[in-house]
Amino acid sequence: MLYSTVTPTRKRADFRAALAGGRLLRFPGAFNPLSARLIAAKGFEGVYISGAVLSADLGLPDIGLTTLTEVAGRSQQISRMTDLPAIVDADTGFGEPMNVARTIQTLEDAGLAGMHIEDQVNPKRCGHLDGKQVVDEATAAKRIRAAVDARRDPNFLVMARTDIRAVDGLAAAVDRAKKLVDAGADAIFPEAMASLAEFAAIRAAVDVPILANMTEFGKGELFTVRQLADVGMNIVIFPVSLLRLAMGAAERGLDTIEAEGSLTSLLPEMQHRAELYELLDYPAYNHFDSGVFNFTLNPDLPS
Structure with a gap:
């Protein structure tokens, strides 16, 4: 009744254990708290909260218009509704490194199990649109270091998303992933990979969990859970799928x-x-x- 009785601390610890277990974890995107309950009822391993969905829910395009308060509030409504861990899209962290630090603690307070922060220029745009720009290596690393330093629960997952593949190619994405891990990222989200071979290249480059984004109508092919598991992915998200279906x-x-x-x-x-x-x-x-x-x-x- 009402909300989950599993504490955020427990969810985060269980999520970390599941990531270490070697099984590919499936995180469909919830577009509201009720859909999060449905995801749990159908036996999935986690809930994803998409920035594109949060923007669309407000009738806005996914171009960095949402605020930390809006994202944290909606994320709390969704994450507290199930016993599953929830991870959220934190865009570019809602500002400079000090803002990133506040973002992390606010999302911890909202009950999330983790988040990802990207290396796009702020304000960002949807990862599958043309014309993206990414920040330099030092700026990207500062965002991650600020996030890691600010968290109070060491099990809160700080994931680094890089959009550099669509800007400078796969080699740049491999190099950026390594640098983000060096900065302290617990996991890597390589956006807009063009093939399974590209996912495999990221897998070979880093030894942290990797997230695969299976969003429809984007730049990448839609691979099956089995295909992604076979190249070593650890998490797969279907970020906007339920909203599109609905x-x-x-x-x-x-x-x-x-x-x-x-x-x-x-x-x-x-x-x-x-x-x-x-x-x-x-x-x-x-x-x-x-x-x-x-x-x-x-x-x-x-x-």
Whole structure:
């Protein structure tokens, strides 16, 4: 009932243990707290909170318009809803190194298990758009060092994302990944890899966990979980997938109302009321309510 009873400290420790276990961890992207519950109910290993989704949820493009307060608040709403670890997209850290330090502690307080911070010029843009710019090596390293120094829980995962592959090529991405690990990054997120061979090249270059981004309609091919495991990836995210599916279904629903005057024909595609109630754990709330508020007043007692 209500929120997860697993503490953020426990989630982070369990996440670190799972990463060390060698199994590829699947983190679908939650677009709201309810979808996070569904991810957990379906047996996935974690929840991803996408900056692109948070921006879209506000009706904004993914070009660095969201604030730390908005990201942390929504992330807390999502992460507290399941026992799973949640990792969040922290863009470029919302400012200079001191801002990055504040970002880390704010996200820790929000209950996240980890975050990733990227090496794009601020304000950033979606990793699969053209025209990206990345900061120099020293600036990228300062962001990571600030994040690592600021965290209070050593199990809070500081992941470094590099977008340099699309700007300067694979060799630059390999070199940047090494430098980010040297700066203290616990994991690497190489954005917009073009092939499994490129993922394998990053794997050969560093000995920390690596995240693969399987976002639809982007610059990279969509590989299977098995293919990614075979080249040594440790985490795979599907960042915007559930939002895209939900919005596609919503668009079809609105078109059906316009065309048919009702949604009767789409009833088989909808989540049933009973399924929603099960996901929300209505029985637990009902039991709590009847157990606490089932008293009656005795009319014979003096007032």
